Amino acid sequence: MDKFRYRVKHQKIAPFHFISQLDLSRLWSRAFRRAGLPVAYSQGFNPRPLLSFGPALPLGVESRAEYWDVFLYQELSPEEILMILNREVLSELKAEEANILPLSFPSISRSMKGVRYSYYFSQSIEEKAGLSPDMGIEEEKREVVGELFVVLFLFKEEKILYSPAKWAEILRKEWGESPVRIVKEEVLW
């Protein structure tokens, strides 16, 4: 049977930052069945949809750039895929983008070149000194959004897969502030 590989980008906005990676994988498998998406299944006694995720997002971190790869047994246009998927999930999980990929394309984790995260603080962090960038985590921008103070960090090189929750711990130690919100903004390929 022919297979077609797609990479889909979706959101995972509050309150869905409180569901785990396992929950998310079940959620999409069920959305596929409701949508009637022609998903290819694994062979064997316990067939599972051929669905693979990138690095798991820690609990409590939101995202505007989550990805998974899926194999279909029929070719569909990216627009069609997005349309039928978005009928089956809530807006906080909206699928934003779908691309067809060569079957042998590297996995999500291996294709990533960098990840941008926003850290939202309720107290001003203007006075706080920047942290040394040699760790592979670089502060890119500070701004004020409404009543919140936001710092944008780029995780790259050996820190691409570094946990944004652990980074929040380091910020708390350095700055004495815990972020009220962490959002994965973007993946660089």
Added chain:
Amino acid sequence: MDLEKTLSRQEMLSISKPARYIGREWNISLKKKEDVEISVALAFPDLYEIGMSHLGLKILYYILNSLPGVRAERAFAPWPDMGKMMKEKNIPLYSLENKIPLRNFDAVGISLQHELNYTNVLYLLDLAGIPLRSEERGEEFPLILGGGPCAFNPEPVSPFFDVFLLGEGEEAIVEIVEILRVMKGEKRSDVLSELAKIEGCYVPLLYSVSYHPDGKIKNISPSRVVRKRWVKNLDGAPYPQKIIVPYLNIVHDRIPLEIARGCTRGCRFCQAGMIYRPHRERSPEKVIELAEKLVKSTGYEEVSLLSLSSTDYSAIEYLVRDLSFRLKESKVNVSLPSLRMDAFSVEVAQSLQEVRRSGLTFAPEAGSERLRRVINKGLTDEDIFQTVEKTFSSGWREVKLYFMIGLPGEREEDIRDIANLVKEILGRGKKKGVHLGISAFIPKSHTPFQWTKQEEIKSLEEKMAILHSLLRPLGRRVRYNWSDFEVNLVEGALSRGDRRISSVIERVYRKGGVMDNWREFFSLRRWQEGFEEEGLDLNFYTHRERDREEIFPWEHLSPGVSKDFLWKEYQLSQEEKITPPCQEGKNCYNCGVC
């Protein structure tokens, strides 16, 4: 209420499984405020993962939300870490759909599935800021409704509720809501007297109980008996076409499809077998239609065909074959949760495409043929061996067998016979395993054993010691676990308890008792103190044989099965005589239901 504004990210992350409290699941009903005349909160006195697995909740949610002008939303008992946080932060118990505090609903329906949830009923009311006792609740508070199997003896929790519904809720809930709608704003007591006129509705405030000096009940008045509701035709009964799909992995994370209600077998220990009579089936056509709709609306990967004894369903072979075939392409499995112990059931299980061939579960319940006759589980040893052989030869690696100990008339040799059965089974299946689930028998109301005494913990432990000595030498092919006898003791006292126990439950709750069905939270000492402080004797409720004439706390509540029939069955059990399954038109024992 906006949960995200009330609790910070850090606070939410500090509690276990925050996904329990966020709602937003697929297929929830979100009605607009302006469209709502009557609102009902369906509250489950246990954790999200347990409550969300319960079929009754799904049926009532569906029926209520299908009614124009009616809003039904869910609430569950929070795990104690979240309960504590809610108290500290003054967050009232809220519904998951629109995050509305429970006390703002017109009615709160609480499902009573298990006696050990009773402290959680108080936990729910307390977190909701609703006074615990019916008589303390003013006009501004919602009516508290109760239902489920425990409603057949709800006396221990009766002061906390305004109304109980006995039996099946499909029709009655519509009548109840209609009265709430018509009488909205009228005096609470007037609404209650009107609700009491609905068949199956029990308003405990309208009944009074007096006691003899020895603690037995002298009189319950008025003498009017409340009879349960039951649906005559399952095909005509409403059944959800869509159900909520949770994100968390709940206990029964699949489509529950009820194929039959009631059971014809008449096992004398089984309360479900008595209170859910008569046996009724949903037609295979209807089951198939519902299965296909539910798969489409939920995306679930499994359909479970529910009934008290799935292989007693008359068209089970056809249904399983046809349904498996239809669902194969969408990679949906069919499963059967309750198998009768015979070769036919193994064949049916074999035809399921589900290929988890790890184990098959049966319930012989007692070790000897004699004791199985006492409890009316008419299985011979040979029936058991043949079923197990067939199970092993069909590829399963293990059988799981449920047994009870502490059954009426049980002797030491019956206990030894459990081990003998296991030995024989191991001999018949080389390299195969046996997994035993052993629980203490608890006499329940409305069963032939409602007169009998529950066995003491000490004696149960002696029996377990015999089992240990016989099972351990059998090696690693035998695994077994057993119930917590202290928990069973309290369950026994509550299941045949009377109104006076309500003060004990309240005391236990005040001492910190919640989630009593979770071993890590259960404390026998708390319950013993509660009984002592109320001047009540726990043993009076458990370890006492009742006379034929004794007035039970549930005397005025009827599942349709007559006391005479139950007594006759009790006598037959003592004569070790079986009563074959009832069959319409052929074997009728005049139990009184039909």
